[in-house]
Amino acid sequence: MHSTPFSPTEARSARARMGLSPTQVAHFMATCGAPVHPQLVLAWEQGSEIPTDRQLFALADVLWCEATTLMGIEPRTLAEHRLARRLTVERLAYRIGMDPTEYREAEAAQHWHGDAWQTRALVEALGLSLRKLIGIMGRVDELTEHLRSAVAGRWKAYVDPVAEIVVVDATSVGDALRTMHGEFSRFSERYMGHLVARNDDARLKEIAAERAAYLRRLVDHFWELIGEEGEASPFPLGGR
Template sequence: MYSTPFSPAEARSARARVGLSTAQVAQAMTACGAPVRPELVEAWEYGSQFPTEPQLFALADVLWCPPTVLMGVEPRTLAEHRMARQLSVERLSQVIGMDPGHYRAAEAAQQWTGDYRQTKALVDALGLSLRKLIGVMGRNEELAGHLRTAIDGRWKSHVGPVATITTLNKTRVSDALRAMHAEFAEFSERYMGHVMARNDDSRLKQVAAERAAYLRRLVDHFWELIGDAGEAPPFHTVPTH
């Protein structure tokens, strides 16, 4: 089971900033619908126990700080991005129109299987871009593998897999892969041109270096070609309770 990230040191610092005692924190959390005893708040601050998600959200409200401060980490996983927005699994599932069990499984496996509409709703709710979501789900290497094969071979056969990974329209993916295939072909033509012309090694090395740099930026360049569709959607507030 996924454990809620929590930093005892940050919790102590946050409480000190607002000038509350552990008893006052417990009282305020109880008033917010998350009843706890002062002893439990102290246990959190000393790291002997850790809050549940609802307790983390209530504690963040009481201490007037974002959940990420108390989490002590920059969100890396889908679950952490959700918690950073103070969204429960049930609330986020409702927002994106997905069964909570299916969404919970996606978090646990770090594998997103939502359709285009659900994906758009997810990135909107979490304040992500589609591009960032692919990285959060750990699929950049998979995407890069398809791009490397596509630019140096039959790019059309990779339109479907890339569209599946990114949930992008196949036409948009096709346009990007076609452009990248043509760009990469230019490197081969220039290289062979220098070879046939018997140019010096420095010219060949320059072309080879440019080719290597292009390959290193494949994923970034793909998103540059995709343009606005890969960027963050307009933000709107999602009710958290």
Template sequence: MPTPPFSPAEARAARLRLGMTPGQVAAAMAQLGVDRPPEAVHAWEAGTVPPSEPELLALADALWCPVAVLMGVRPGTLREHRLARGFTAERLALRIGMDPYAYARAEAEHRWPGTDHHTVLLADALGLATEDLVELLDRDGELVGLLRQAVEGRWKTHVAQLAHLAQADERRVARALRALHREYTRFDERYMGHLVARNDDARLREIAADRAAWLRALPDRFRSLTGTGGPDTVAY
């Protein structure tokens, strides 16, 4: 799973506001069930290593700070809205009465299988108007579809539409799509190379699984390359 958005500067500022040392932050996180050394806190604040989801949630609790502030971006995806509210995927799924595995797949694949009842409960849990949530889910699905078309075909024809959808500069989108198209092409080259060499099916299945995982993470990779999401923070 890709690491969540994180602002090292906001994390350090939050710690200094409380007058805590990295060791004290690590100790507070350990009490929350996330045992990390003080060096990890140093690394997060230095920006050399980003925290994972559990680490981010525990860090926010330890610093008495909204998760949204530590993320340093305005939430733009279902996952980011969930994190901004301090939910794990499992806890949010249980709150809206949805199978946790189905919810996790919805986030990973950017496709919403929930019923209208699930959607209403999800909007309430995330503090969004139902129509805003539906728009978010629809936009996410459209983004995934366009990105798939771009990396699998002629990426240049999708630059303007993706730039408009993501509200990003066309030049940055073009650079991102060029890089993503190259990454995707390498999967095809690897697969065809092993196919021509008549390697065993296990190796082909491994490459196919790697490609599937890459495609699931495609929207997050695109947002990372284009810097979309914006620098604004949202207070909850």
């Protein structure tokens, strides 16, 4: 069940900066379309109650601060990024063409299963990148394993699985995997060349260290090759 993140301390501080009483806050919230009792404002500041999403947005407007200030955290989850953009579930679901119930389930499970258009609409609405979305959804480890298998084996077999995770077209993913496979293969070629030539162990260890460093940067390098497609919504959202 989603619960709106809220910092009583930040709420008290924001109200103090504005010089408003709980009664005044409640009055101004009513003008914002979110009427509440002054005692509820105090309950929020005491930590005994938590505002709803709509109440959080209205309170941020009244106190002239960002929603993230009142949340007291840097957004980490899909729900928190939505709140930071002051979007209700219903409004965001409408913008990305998804049933609100389905979207709410995705937030609760922290598992995104929208199609390519919905995914691109989501990252644009939340001000994210495809790469950031994958991190939020906890799929970085899965992507890493696919990339490691691709560079060490038959890279073509991993084009579709990787494209499904990153929501980038298969051609771009294939180009990146082919490049990475070639780069990784050269480590083996150099290693074997020095081994056959009976070069000293220091050189072999140096190549092995370079190989290990390459593997550690595998995901970063993949996104470097993908380029702008991974940093923002890859194409305009004018149609489906």
